[in-house]
Amino acid sequence: MIRVLIVDDEPLVRIGIKSTLSQCECNLEIVGEVSNGIKAKEILSKTEVDLVLTDIKMPEFNGVELIKWIKESQLNIKVVVLSCYNDFEFVREAFTYGAFDYILKYDIDVQSINNIVCKVKEDIDKERQTSKAARAGNNSRERINTDIRIIKNNILKELLTGGNDFERSQVTVQLQRANISFNCAALFRVVCFEVDYPYEYDKRFANKPATLCSEEVKNAISEYIRTICSFEIYCESNYRYFIILDVSEIKDKLSDPQSILDTFVHMRYLLSKYLNLSVSIGISTELLGYENLPELYKQALNAIDNKIFEGAGFIACYDNTNSKKHICCENIEKIKAKIIKEITLENFHGIIGLLAQLKKEFHVVEKDVSAYEVKLTYVSLVEVIKVHFHNELKEFESTGLEGIKDLRQVNFLNDLHDQIVDVVIRIANIKISILIKKDYSEGVLQSINYINTHFSEETLNLTKVAEIIGYSSAYTSRIFKQETGKYLIEYINEVRIWYAKKMLENPKNKVYQVAEKVGYANYNYFSRIFKKITGVSPSEYIGE
Template sequence: MYRLMIVDDEPLTREYLKRYFQSCGGDWEVAAEAMDGSEAWELLQSRPVDVVITDIKMPVMNGLDLCKLVSERYPHMKLVILSGYDEFSFAREAIQYGVHDYLLKPIVKENLDETVRRIAADLDKARHEDLALRTLRSLSNDTTSQVIKHFLKAAVAENELEIKTLYPLMYRLNLSLIEAEGAVMMLDLDMHHLLHSSVPVSDVALFRFILHQVAGEIVQQEGLGTAFLDEHQQVCCLIAGDNEEEIRQRSSVLHEKTGNFMRQNTNWTVTSALGSAEDDVLKMHQSYYQARRAMYCRLLAGGDRLYVYAEQQPLLRRVGELEQSVASIQSVLLDGTELAPSLTVGGLVDLMEKRDGESIFRYGVLVIQHLAEIRQLQLRDSQQGEAAQLALAKLKNAVLSHPEDFSKEKAVSLLVEIVNLFRAANRVPDDEVRNEKSIVEQAKDYICSHYSEPLSLAHIAEKVGVSTAYLSNLFHKQMNESYIKFLTRVRMEQAARLLKLNPPEKVYDVARKVGYISVKHFSHVFKQYYGTPPGEYANPKS
């Protein structure tokens, strides 16, 4: 049942509305009536309702003043105003106070019906969301931790469907993962240990699990950030800090402590890679892909160390060639052509500085890992793990059987066999063609209207009716900036406007009104954007 208050100085209007809602069955209850805004405000202190329907022109306190008070004190309460044709300018002014709808006098029943239907739908949605939120807040800390890890997994993979579900949830649970900046760090076992030990291939997954648990415990104990697994079961950590240098130091601590534990207890060594520092959790996919690139460096300069993307530019030029070769091999898996494997694998073999058994094994592991990722995306089940284990066992046996230097032909033949274990088909649907400018304008309009809410690219793409990837590319093409930069600009401009009011709004209130959970995070972004903290911007020193 929805509780309603009617506020109007005309008895006939109050009586009409009361009879109307009584005819709606048991869904609505007229909990209170008032002749002006002052009386209504007094009643609301003791009789909270779901909806207030109020006239604009009334004695003592008019409807606009009542709406302002209600919006400030009871922001979740729905407001509907009644106005005559000559009062339309007042109705427009009331919109800034969160008025849900307005009705013209004399009231037309069909218009009232439509307004009531919309309000009831909104109230139902709000109640269901509130119930879900209260249920989630009652869950354990472990469950909340799993929500965070699932969100990070989705964020770095740009899984917009899950981001669309989890990001608003994170926002409503006040789960801020970074206060200023954060970067993704990737950790991986150095697989050459497998070549020279009696560890069975099937146990690699076990040691990766141990690596994940160890990294997670160290991250938690040291307060470094959050450990999680990406969609390929690769160990990753979101390292948070106030700046790049602090993030770099924290990453070194994690790498050293994790590596020492694994070396002393399992004989495995660990290589880590750190991506760029970002100021928004929705940009962590950029840091993640840089960490993935930096991880290639161990093929060129050895493992058992931490590679920081920003510090590896000379090596990264060679990494680019490796990426192209691996991408070519992955394309073989996607298009299924028969002649391509030997050509693409040959290109990778040409990049090897030497072709001894250990080098062949390292590069073969790289191929297996990337083909397993493609296979995983195609099958979404355990078959990809079985294919990877079979390929890894074949690679190990072949290298141990012929530990001497490989000829190019022999190396190519072995890696082609590996590729053929993963051959599968893949289909990628085409995006629908629509007016590009119109799509971007719709996206911009939606951002400008909803900047105070948790907005992800997936959510915006759904609203304008296109795919996430298509909207991302289109936004860059039309605007020469990403959607997240545009959103940040809108939020910062609105924040500056609120801070310049007389008197200025409090920084805490401004942060919430422009879509930030954490005041510290908001202040960090604001200072980067305007060059001064929000407090000083609101009250500049004379």
């Protein structure tokens, strides 16, 4: 039974969430609903709650303050944030205080709520299993081994993340309890292994239990590392693993950066060869004593952070001169604001051009921004797209096309850019819908995609399109006419006039300005084409 508390200052939202929760597959109980964080604190202080669904912006005591209070009160409660697309700065802060997940208010439906609640239930069940394992007596050998693995992973997590402020004597007891033979005063190094393509990983291991998959990865790592030194492996998730190395006795062997890199380059190769698994690796420095494990953990994460710019198979040692400053880049925010404006205007050419600028700017400031900040920018843009193009995205699903992936599991800037551009192109095709056939050849489809998103370029013509898709002009023209029944220049004009009609619906747009915006430098030529396609002149169209 999952006990749920709903916190939102909008009564209709609370009613909607209650209604949706009532249709969930998981066994749950709504223990209360309140309008702000202060009232939530009162309930949480006297009622057992497993899950809090909380709004971010509320009067008196907002969602971030509530999450912070829950953490400081050491309450074992999962918090899921209810946000709007423009709440992402608050969402970022919420995650720093331990928020479990977030969901957009616009996306709340039975499926999304059910997915969230099931994730929470799975996590709670694991924790309850761990707690039960800690109290267990004499069970079967297999059950004991499983319990020890869970206990060990939790202890390693606490040591690495600083979850508990143990005295050294307490640490020794905890390590012995979990069959960990570390010397607390040893010289340590921490190495982070991160799966490059989580979606491919999930597909490959779809028919295996998650715990079995992680054990396979840990076993593969262990086979190689045990020939070098004593170690333990903490599994943070199926996609990220941390190796704590005791390098006290092998300092000379792994003392210089090149020998360290060579060692883990070979480790990366073995994972690719035997598990067909692409990973990136971040390596910390060396520090004495278990007290420094949290610092080494941060260093390993910092070292691997640049993979988002470098690509799959990235490997690096920590360098404190290159540590991220986590600054707010003004240019990034300006470009993001422009993209949001173009989304609301449905200017697909503008969106794609600005996305290219955004990608370029991230490369300019890559030493100052973290992978988290890059992903957050793209995730927030996707949420704007989801809201504005809700109906078009529904059409993706109805036609069997894959919708927008969870970009939080996309690890590279190029992939983030490509995926959001692909969605924009598909939305543009649906919105324009001049050509509705679905099974064009690759060359014709590429031509349509390019025209739909580059129509405003004055130089757009058959030669340019042929160059982009890699065919000759003659062949491009022939296959386009054969498959669509239209000449390519005819389609370019139809797309331009389609956009021109949309722009002319706004009385603030002058006809000559619209002509330039859709790719016609010559106003008279624009007027002739407009009348040829619509049957009326631009002036007649707007009723002048």
